[in-house]
Amino acid sequence: MSGVRPGEILVATGMTHPERGTVSSPAAPLLAAALGRGEPDPGRRRVRLHPVNGTAADSGGGGAVLVMASYLDLNGRAVGLGAAAHAGDRAAVEVCAELVAQWAGLLRSRRLLVADADPDCAGARAGIEATLRAVREAPDAPVHVYGRPVASVSRLARLTAAGVAITDDLDAVPDGGVVVFPPHGVPLPVRAEAAARGLGLVDTTCPLAALTHRDVAAYVHRGDTVVLITGARDTVAERVSVSQAPEFVLTMRSAAQAAGLQWSGADPDRLSLVVQTGISVEDAAVMIGTLRERFPRVRGQHYDALCYAATDRADAVRMVAGTSDLTLVLGAADDPDADHMEAEASAGGRTVRRLAAAGDVAAAWLTGVNAIGVVPTRSAPEELMTQVLDALAGLGPLSVVTRQVRTGPRPGYGGPALTAPALPDGTVIDA
Numbered sequence: 001m002s003g004v005r006p007g008e009i010l011v012a013t014g015m016t017h018p019e020r021g022t023v024s025s026p027a028a029p030l031l032a033a034a035l036g037r038g039e040p041d042p043g044r045r046r047v048r049l050h051p052v053n054g055t056a057a058d059s060g061g062g063g064a065v066l067v068m069a070s071y072l073d074l075n076g077r078a079v080g081l082g083a084a085a086h087a088g089d090r091a092a093v094e095v096c097a098e099l100v101a102q103w104a105g106l107l108r109s110r111r112l113l114v115a116d117a118d119p120d121c122a123g124a125r126a127g128i129e130a131t132l133r134a135v136r137e138a139p140d141a142p143v144h145v146y147g148r149p150v151a152s153v154s155r156l157a158r159l160t161a162a163g164v165a166i167t168d169d170l171d172a173v174p175d176g177g178v179v180v181f182p183p184h185g186v187p188l189p190v191r192a193e194a195a196a197r198g199l200g201l202v203d204t205t206c207p208l209a210a211l212t213h214r215d216v217a218a219y220v221h222r223g224d225t226v227v228l229i230t231g232a233r234d235t236v237a238e239r240v241s242v243s244q245a246p247e248f249v250l251t252m253r254s255a256a257q258a259a260g261l262q263w264s265g266a267d268p269d270r271l272s273l274v275v276q277t278g279i280s281v282e283d284a285a286v287m288i289g290t291l292r293e294r295f296p297r298v299r300g301q302h303y304d305a306l307c308y309a310a311t312d313r314a315d316a317v318r319m320v321a322g323t324s325d326l327t328l329v330l331g332a333a334d335d336p337d338a339d340h341m342e343a344e345a346s347a348g349g350r351t352v353r354r355l356a357a358a359g360d361v362a363a364a365w366l367t368g369v370n371a372i373g374v375v376p377t378r379s380a381p382e383e384l385m386t387q388v389l390d391a392l393a394g395l396g397p398l399s400v401v402t403r404q405v406r407t408g409p410r411p412g413y414g415g416p417a418l419t420a421p422a423l424p425d426g427t428v429i430d431a
């Protein structure tokens, strides 16, 4: 057996078996990370991930001991777990035995339910593509996005790699440069200033967001005060909506707020409601109902104007979590989007774990678990999903399925036709 020295433990990324031949070990990163956390405690030994060029027959016979377990997958390929230590380091050999026994006890077939809920809505995805297209079409002009797009780290990294800068200050955009309005739009004064400076403008404002902005302006124009039904937290998208007519827009964040609403100066007979995009339609519907009870003459947006992106995503996550023994939320510990998805997944007391790396999966999480839900969030790099699925595939045959929720219009009955907007190409003006 190759290369294991006293004072170290090799976690095998592959092995050979006297009868089964080559044994792959996709779960090796899980075992190595577990040792790194002290599960079981490797002592002061170095832990290395490495192929082990030996067979079980070698174990104990030479300079090293390999402890392994393997099974044949549905295609007859050998998959397994293994760890090796120097034969003279008996304590390390015992750690290897304990490690492999612990994880081998988890080998079984499982279902993996992946929430097919892209963290980035259709509008966000289209905005990123339009921005990249603007870079290609104006290769000599510096391209800035005004305001951080609400998008996943992987898509934002594509912007950075293309040389796109993100700014909250138009002064940062040099004359002759291109400024991109992100999918949630920009406040009216920013739009006006960019035009006045003669900057190249690429407007990737999502059609649904633009519709909301237009509705706010139109309702104020007809003499109404607008009640903007929105989420619990102030967001940049909300600020853009309010900027259409700041003096005539009141924000409503909860049904309870409507019940006790006292808006000085607002005529209760001249109220219009507008729903902020990006919030749950179900939450909005409750607030609309309360608002109507309190102000029977309130008017405004039709339900067809609502964006279902956030609702569909949350429903998909709840559905996956609801039929899983354990749900893994992929994302950073400090990511508000992952916080939100974790809250959705854990509704009803479901077991949910957050992980930023595949190796975060602990053996104790998987005991008795037959169905695992997996939920991507904006802070999870694209490759993390693959790494998690690959690692779990090393713990027994997996059935990997996806679940999606998609709200759309019923043909012939109207409906939210703009659920998944196709953006205009991103018009470059005077670039």
Ligand code: SF4
Pocket (backbone or CB within 6 Å): 121, 122, 123, 124, 183, 184, 206, 207, 208, 209, 277, 278, 307, 308, 309, 310, 419, 420, 421
């Ligand atoms: S309106 Fe809906 S689809 Fe458009 S950017 Fe906002 S959340 Fe995404």
